[in-house]
Amino acid sequence: MSAGEIRVAINSDQDIVSARQKGRAMAAELGFSTGDATLIATAISELARNIVSYARKGQITLKTVNGLNRQGVAVIASDDGPGIRDIQQALRDGFSTSGSLGLGLPGVRRLMDEFEITSQPGRGTTVTVKKWRQ
Amino acid sequence: MEVPILKQGAFLIATFQAALSDADLNHLRMGLVQQVVRFRSRAVIVDVTAMDVMDSFASRTLREIAHMIRLRGAETVIVGIQPEVAFAMVQLGLTLEGVATALDLEEGLAYLNEKFKTAN
Numbered sequence: 085m086s087a088g089e090i091r092v093a094i095n096s097d098q099d100i101v102s103a104r105q106k107g108r109a110m111a112a113e114l115g116f117s118t119g120d121a122t123l124i125a126t127a128i129s130e131l132a133r134n135i136v137s138y139a140r141k142g143q144i145t146l147k148t149v150n151g152l153n154r155q156g157v158a159v160i161a162s163d164d165g166p167g168i169r170d171i172q173q174a175l176r177d178g179f180s181t182s183g184s185l186g187l188g189l190p191g192v193r194r195l196m197d198e199f200e201i202t203s204q205p206g207r208g209t210t211v212t213v214k215k216w217r218q
Numbered sequence: 219m220e221v222p223i224l225k226q227g228a229f230l231i232a233t234f235q236a237a238l239s240d241a242d243l244n245h246l247r248m249g250l251v252q253q254v255v256r257f258r259s260r261a262v263i264v265d266v267t268a269m270d271v272m273d274s275f276a277s278r279t280l281r282e283i284a285h286m287i288r289l290r291g292a293e294t295v296i297v298g299i300q301p302e303v304a305f306a307m308v309q310l311g312l313t314l315e316g317v318a319t320a321l322d323l324e325e326g327l328a329y330l331n332e333k334f335k336t337a338n
Contacts, residue, residue, distance in 0.1 A: 097240035104271055105237060122271065122302040126310060129273040177311065188274065191310035 088148035092132075094163075095141045100132040103144045110146050111157055116217050124157055124215050127195040130188050131161035131211055139165020139208065149214060156197070156216040164208040171201055221246045223253050228260040229330060231323070237270045243279040251286050260334055262287050263326045267298030277312040284317040293333070294318065297326035 090110065092103040107128040111121035128144060135142040142163025149158045168174045177190045189211070193199040198214040221242065224231045230253055232246060250262055264280065266272070272280075284294035295318045299307075307313075320326040 101237045101239050108270065119302040119305060122300075122306050123309065125271045126273055126306040129271050130310070133273065133275060191274070191312075194309045194311070195306065 090146045092144045092146070093141070094132050094135045094144055094161075097136060100129055100136060103132045103146075104128040107144075107146050107157070107159060110148070111215075114148060114155055114157060114217060116157070116215075120215060120218065123195045124159070127192045127213055127215075128159055128161075130192050130195075131159065131213070134188050134209075134211075135161060135163045135165070139163035142208075151216060154216050156214050158212060158214045159196075160210065160212045162208065162210040167205040167207055167209055168201075168203040169205050171203055175201075221249070223249055225253075225257055225259070226327075228258075228334065229327070230254060230257065230259045230262045231265065232262065233265040234267070234269045236268055238276070240275055240279075243276060247279055247283050247286070250283055251290065254287055254290050254292050259292055261293040261295065261330045263295050263297055263323065263330070265298045265323050265326075266296060266303075267300065267322070269298075269300075269303065272299065272303050272307050272312065274310065274312060277307065277314060281314060281317060284314075293330070295320050295326045295329060297321065297323050 090106050092099060092106055094103060104125040108121045108125040111124045132144055145160040147158040149156045175189050192213060196213040196215045200212045203209040221232050221234055232250060254262060280296055287294045296314060297320045299319065320329050
């Protein structure tokens with residue numbers, strides 16, 4: 085594990101708080117504004133919540149990433165849960181299978197600059213999001 | 219981390235100290251509804267100034283608190299949502315529709331005092 089990488093195991097609602105606090109600290113360290121650090125922390129909270137609600141356990145990996153003349157934060161939320169059968173549907177506002185608000189994924193997409201999801205039914209889901217420092 | 223609930227005349231004030239877990243929020247919801255009954259409070263102020271993130275669960279819980287308290291015949295005011303938290307909430311698509319909000323504790327108290335002036 086490199087210095088610019090933090091892994092947080094997500095097993096309970098307490099871990100949601102710890103993951104988003106670590107993400108905020110990393111963003112602050114990289115020089116993100118308070119506003120952007122809050123967007124990142126909020127996205128982590130939603131992604132960790134999805135893990136707890138749908139897969140029960142998984143992990144959040146926080147990484148610093150380097151682009152052309154810019155630095156950013158990548159958040160990778162992965163689990164071995166039931167997976168998502170219809171990703172297009174899951175990315176639509178208002179859709180939920182867990183009785184939640186159904187804002188999770190489309191909301192997270194709006195909070196961050198880049199969004200990528202891979203999921204296999206029965207195997208799990210990995211969501212990778214990035215935010216670049218302005 | 220438990221949220222202290224302070225009784226201030228006919229009002230209750232719950233102040234979030236720091237980042238709260240889902241369990242803490244559920245606990246607060248029960249606590250507030252019970253206290254409103256116990257003290258026959260007219261209103262509840264929930265001060266979220268110290269809250270780091272308002273995600274979908276936190277905002278749904280706040281809405282539920284407000285609705286439960288309304289069913290008890292009292293009013294809820296959420297105060298202290300920080301600018302960057304408000305920005306993130308809007309991006310995420312969260313609203314606190316139907317719930318009164320005020321800038322800070324002082325404004326929240328002023329709003330309630332005005333509202334209950336004739337009643338008191």
